[in-house]
Amino acid sequence: MASSSTIRFQVESALAHRFPSALTPPARMVRPVVPTGIGPLDELVQGGFPVGAMTELVGDVCSGRMSLALSFLSQVTAAEKVCAWIDASNTFNPAAASAAGVDLRRLLWVRCGVSETVSEQETRKFTLPPECFTPKPVLKGLHGGGHGTHPRNEVKGLSAAVGKFLSDETVRARCAEPFSKPRPTPQTFEPNLRPSSTSVRTPRRGRTYDAVEQALRCADLLIQTGGFSAIILDFGEIASEVVSRIDLSTWHRYRVAAEQTQASIVLLSQYACAKSSSELQLRLSPLEDTNEERTVFTGLSAHVEVMRQRFTQTPSNVVPMRKPPQRAQDARWTHRASWVGPR
Amino acid sequence: MxxxxxxxxxxxxxxxxxxxxxxxxxxxxxxxxxxxxxxxxxxxxxxxxxxxxxxxxxxxxxxxxxxxxxxxxxxxxxxxxxxxxxxxxxxxxxxxxxxxxxxxxxxxxxxxxxxxxxxxxxxxxxxxxxxxxxxxxxxxxxxxxxxxxxxxxxxxxxxxxxxxxxxxxxxxxxxxxxxxxxxxxxxxxxxxxxxxxxxxxxxxxxxxxxxxxxxxxxxxxxxxxxxxxxxxGKHPHLLQPIDVPFVLEEQAELDSPLDDLESLLFGLSTMLEQLIVRARSRVLALASVTITLRLDGGSSHERTVNPRVPTNEKKLWLKLLQLDLEGHPPNASILGVHLHAEPGATSKVQLGLFSPQLPEAGRLDVTLAKITAIVGEGNVGMAVLDDTRRFGDFHIEPFSITTAEPPSAATASPMCLRLLRPAERTRVEIHRGQPCEVHFRSRRYTVERVYGPWLKGGDWWNESIWGNEQWDVIGKAVDSSLLVCRLSHDFILKDWRVAGLYD
Missing domain, CATH: 3.30.70.270 (Reverse transcriptase/Diguanylate cyclase domain)
Structure with a gap:
C-alpha cells in the first residue's frame, strides 16, 4: 500500500500543470515587525509596523496620527532602542510623548523650519513704578507738625507766624503778575504687557518649503548614520500640495536605506505621497468623540483602514473555487486622555 | 632591595x-x-x-x-x-x-x-x-x-x-x-x-x-x-627632578591673514595629529578640543567641540571643528591658531550579541553637527521636561545614547495634543459664556462639544495674574471636517488662539 506521502506526490504531479505544488504548504517568510501597542491595529496589520520598511499614516488634521506614532515609539524605546522624530512643522509635544510612555532620553527630536523665537507670556505682570509704594510725606501744618502732643503746643510759634504773614513782603500787592505755579506733570503707568522678544516673521509659504527641505535632508543623514530603529517623519501639519511635490525618488531612496539599516520609517502626512515605496499604508479617519462624560474630556475614538500592505501571507497557494473569507481591513480603538483613569 | x-x-x-x-x-x-x-x-x-x-x-x-x-x-x-x-x-x-x-x-x-x-x-x-x-x-x-x-x-x-x-x-x-x-x-x-x-x-x-x-x-x-x-667622566651630580607637565596644547602663527576656513583645516589637521599622538602615548583620547583663533584687530574667537565619547579619530575631529566653525565663523581674518585639548579615557564599548543596534558614537556626532548646521542650534537634541506646567515646559539637551532602564511602554493608547508654535490666532463666537463657533484656517466650525474652561498660568505668591483660560473644543465644519483643539483665551489681550490640535 502506498504511503500518504507517495499519494500526495502523485496527486501533486498530476495537477502540476494546473496548480504547482498544490498540496505543499507555501513557505512562510517571517518579516520582522514592531508592535504599535494598540491591540486592534496590531491584529489588523499582522503584528505591527514592518522593520526595514516604510509605513505611511495618512489622515486629516485631528485624525490620531501623532497618538498612533507615539504609541509605536513607546514600544520601540521600551526595547532600549533609539529613535528620531523629524518635526517638519515644529508641533511635537514632549509632555504628551512622555505621557504616552516614550522614553525621551532615547528620542532624538529635530525641529525644522524654526526661524523665529516667540516667547509666549501666559502670566502677565502688572507692575507699578516704585514711587507709588513710597509713603507720601506728612503735610506740615502752620505750626510745623499737624497734630501736636498737647493743645497748648499748637499755638507755639503762632505769634511769629502771624508777624511773618503780616510782613511787607507778603502784604505787598502783586498787581497782574502772572501766577507761576508749576503745572503737575501727568504720570502714566504702563503695564508691562508687551512681549519681551520681537519676532521677525517670514512668509508662511517660504517657511513651509524650507522646513520640508530641511526635514528631508535630516532624514537622509539619520538614515545613513544607522542605528536608529525608528524614524518618524512628521509632515502632519504640512499641506497636501506641498508634500505631493516631493520627488518619488526621495521615498524610494528612503525605502532602500531603511532596508539596509533595518530602520522603521513612519511617515505622517495628509496625503499619501510615498506611493509604492511604502510597505504599509494606513488611512486614519477623523477622530470621534466618545461622549462618555459631559464635563470632562475623556477621549476620542480612532478609526483606521489599511489602504496598502505588501507581502501579506496567503493561506494557501491553491486558488479556491469559492470566494475565500476576506480579512478585515479596518480597526477601531479609543485614545484616552492622560487625566482619565482606566475604565 | x-x-x-x-x-x-x-x-x-x-x-x-x-x-x-x-x-x-x-x-x-x-x-x-x-x-x-x-x-x-x-x-x-x-x-x-x-x-x-x-x-x-x-x-x-x-x-x-x-x-x-x-x-x-x-x-x-x-x-x-x-x-x-x-x-x-x-x-x-x-x-x-x-x-x-x-x-x-x-x-x-x-x-x-x-x-x-x-x-x-x-x-x-x-x-x-x-x-x-x-x-x-x-x-x-x-x-x-x-x-x-x-x-x-x-x-x-x-x-x-x-x-x-x-x-x-x-x-x-x-x-x-x-x-x-x-x-x-x-x-x-x-x-x-x-x-x-x-x-x-x-x-x-x-x-x-x-x-x-x-x-x-x-x-x-x-x-x-x-x-x-x-x-x-667622573664628575658627580645630584639630579634635581622637575614636575613633568601634561598639557595638550598646540599653537601656530600664520604667515598672512587667512579668511578661508578650508585652508585653516590643513593646518588644524597637523596640529590635531600631534595632539592625538601625545594623548595616545598615554593611552588617552581627546575628550574636548578648544580652538582659539587670534583675529585681525586684536580680538579672538573661541569655540569648543565636545563629542559624545572621547575619540582619537582625526577625521572626526576635523569634521566636527569644520562644522562648528562654519556655524560660528570668525568675524575677521585669522592671524594665529591655538588648540587646547582635554584628555579623556579611551572608551571601549562592549556590545552584546542580543543588545539592540545603536548609532555609532563618532558617526552620530558628525550627523548631529551636520543637522545642527541645517536646522540651527537648539533645534536638535533630546527634550527634557521641566518641573512646571507652563507653556514651553521643556528644554533641549544634546543627544547622547543612554544605557538607563527605559520606562515601561504604555498599555493604553493616550490622546496626544499637537502643539502649535506659535499658537494660531482665531476668531471665536461666544454663546452663554461658551464658544459656539470657531473660525480656524479659513473654515467655520460649529462647536459640538466643549469642555472647560480651565484657568492656566499665574502664581499665587507674586503679582502675576491668572489671565489665561483653556477650552477643549470639538467642532465640525459644513463639509463635515472635524476640529478637536485646545482653545486658549487671553483675558488681558482679549484674543483667542488655538494652542494645539488633538491628533
Missing part, C-alpha cells in the same frame, strides 16, 4: 627655534629656512634647518647677508612657541622616566632622564635611546640621545656628537675613553679657559685628562678640578 646602578639618558635637541617653528609646517621641510632674532635692523640668524646649512648659511648672519641667498625662507623667532615645544619635549621624556632634569639653555633643548632600572620596561640602554628618539620624531622634532652611567658624560657626549650619529651609549667604565677624542669645548668651558687651552695647544678632552691635577688647579683655579673630573 638593592638600588639599580646609575644610568642617565640625555636628550639633546639642536636648533630648537627653527625646529619649533617648522614642526607643524611639513611643506617647509624641503626648503632652506632660517630663524632671525633681535630688533630690526640688527637681526641675525639664531637657528636654521639642515637645508639652509647646506646652502652655506651660518649662525650670526645678518638679514642682509641672508637675503643674498636665493629661495631662503626667513622666519621670526617665537619664544612662545619655543616654550610650548619645550613643554612637549619634556612631556615626551616624561613618558620614559618620572625623574627628569631640564638643562636647556638658549636655543638648545637639553634634558636628562634618570633611566636607572628601566631595563625591564624598555630593554637595554640602546633600545631605550632608540625609543626616545622615535618618540621625539613622532612629535616632529629631531634630536640625539646619549646614555651613560655619568650624567655629565652623557651631556658632554651629546654636545660633541656629529656626523649624523643620533644615538650613542657609553659602556660603563669607558666614559673617559669615549670622551677622549672630542674637542675640549664639549666640557662647557668659558671663553677665557678656551683661550688658555688654545695657547697651551690643548685641543681634545684626552689632552685635558692627561694634565696633572695640582698644576692645573694652580693655573686655572678650582674650576680646573671640575674640568678634570668631567674629562675623566
Amino acid at each position: 638593592t638600588r639599580p646602578p646609575e644610568l642617565y639618558a640625555c636628550v639633546y635637541v639642536r636648533e630648537l627655534p627653527a625646529q619649533a617653528l617648522l614642526r607643524l609646517r611639513p611643506e617647509l621641510h624641503d626648503k632652506p629656512c632660517v630663524v632671525l632674532e633681535g630688533e630690526p635692523p640688527s637681526e641675525s640668524v639664531c637657528a636654521m634647518n639642515t637645508r639652509a646649512r647646506l646652502h652655506g648659511l651660518r649662525h650670526g648672519m645678518t638679514k642682509v647677508e641672508v637675503e643674498t641667498f636665493e629661495n631662503v625662507m626667513v622666519l621670526q623667532r617665537s619664544p612662545k612657541i619655543e616654550a610650548a615645544v619645550r613643554t612637549i619635549l619634556l612631556e615626551c621624556a616624561g613618558a620614559f622616566s618620572p625623574r627628569i632634569e631640564d638643562r636647556s639653555i638658549n636655543g638648545l633643548f637639553v634634558c636628562v632622564l634618570d633611566a636607572a632600572g628601566t631595563e625591564g620596561l624598555f630593554g637595554p640602554p640602546l633600545m631605550l635611546a632608540k625609543h626616545i628618539r622615535q618618540r621625539l620624531r613622532s612629535v616632529g622634532i629631531v634630536g640625539s640621545v646619549t646614555i651613560s652611567a655619568n650624567l655629565h658624560t652623557a651631556v658632554c657626549l651629546a654636545r660633541g656628537l656629529s656626523g649624523g650619529v643620533p644615538v650613542r651609549v657609553v659602556p660603563r667604565g669607558e666614559e673617559a675613553k669615549t670622551l677622549a677624542p672630542l674637542p675640549v669645548t664639549v666640557l662647557g668651558i668659558t671663553e677665557a679657559q678656551d683661550e688658555t687651552f688654545r695657547t697651551w695647544g690643548i685641543r681634545s678632552v684626552a689632552a685635558v685628562a692627561a694634565l696633572p691635577e695640582r698644576s692645573l688647579i694652580s693655573r686655572l683655579g678650582q674650576d680646573a678640578k671640575r674640568l678634570l673630573q668631567l674629562a675623566h
